[in-house]
Amino acid sequence: MILSGERTTATAATTVLAIGITVVLVGVLTSDPARAAGGACLTITALTLIALRLIRTWITDTAAERSRIQDAIRAADIERMRYLAAQSALGVERDRMRRDAEEATRHSSKQIKAEHARLREQFEEERAALISETFEAAFSMLTTGRLMDSLAHTHGRAIIPFPIEPARTHGRDISRP
Known part of the structure; x- marks a missing residue:
């Protein structure tokens, strides 16, 4: 030109x-x-x-240099668009993984609560059965007299009673410590 x-x-x-x-x-x-x-x-x-x-x-x-610069700018724009697309895809994937993790946490929480309720129910059933068996055994021992016999026979050991405190009288004749 x-x-x-x-x-x-x-x-x-x-x-x-x-x-x-x-x-x-x-x-x-x-x-x-x-x-x-x-x-x-x-x-x-x-x-x-x-x-x-x-x-x-x-x-x-500078026509050749301008042409190279335009090519470089075009390549940079393409790379920037690829980067933005990848960043967007990464954000979508991260959101999906977070939602999946939250759903898994909710599901696990429900399972844990159900398992806890089942174990609590099983524990209460076993506890009730043990209490029932204990009362039946105690009643049976009382009716047969074995409970009194086992208390009467200490097999050479003495039962030590709790000490009884003398009752204090409140009045004028007690001095202060």
Whole structure:
């Protein structure tokens, strides 16, 4: 892409080049070395100007770099979209796992409560059976007299009774400690 300043420079350089070559040819045909040398100087100046313009264009032409930057930006946008999609999928998966864990906790809690109730009921049944058996055995021992016999026979051991405290009398005749 040639800008207007560059276009002017290119036009001027081409014109000077054409004039310089013409002056060199006229100088050679007329055998005038000064004119040929002047034409050669104009030609060298024009070629230098053209070379400098080409170098400047080569240095300042950023079309390839801009194209690479656009490709890099496109690739970065694609990667960002992939990242956002993966992050969104991860959030959905995390929410699903949390819901599953909460459901499993509720289910386990219900199972534990049911098991606790079942064990409590079993314990109460066994306890009631033991109490019933104990009362039946005690009643049976009382009716047969074995309970009194077992209390009467201590087999050589003395039963020590609890000490009985004498009753205190409250009145004026008791001194204070």
